[in-house]
Amino acid sequence: MTTGGQQRLVYGQVAWMLSAIFVLSVFGELSLPIFFVCSFVGFLIMIEFTAPVNVTPKWRTRLKWFVILGLILLGYFLIRKILSLLGTGIVP
Template sequence: MTTPRQRQFLSLQAGWMLLAIALLASAGRLTGELVFVASFVGLVVVTALTEPVHATVDWRGRLRWPLAVGALVFAAFVAVRTFEKFVGSL
């Protein structure tokens, strides 16, 4: 059973992702890489903004793994782009 806070978190994340996809599509820049980056940034922002100040909630501890994997994938995207720019400039 989900709590109201979990539903709020999921609604905010889904809304962020849909808005990001709509904006990227309207700008003609809809790629998997940019959708991932926008979604990951949204996950980080929504996680930070909805974190309770004076309480520890168990389900938020499970967000650690998606955030860690997302950070690794984001770092891989940055590394590949940096390598492409470096090799392209030679």
């Protein structure tokens, strides 16, 4: 059973991701790494905007695993970009 907070988080994240797809498409910059960064930043913002004031529900404590996974993927995309800028030939 979902709560209002869970629904707000999911609806906000979906709206953010659709907006990111639209804006990136308009500017011709739609790629997986850029979309991921935009979506991850939106996820972090949605977590903060939907945070309850007094009590932390149990479902919110599980969000830390998504944040950790997002940080790992962000680090992966960052390392790939740095290596491609350095031109070491490691990244195809």
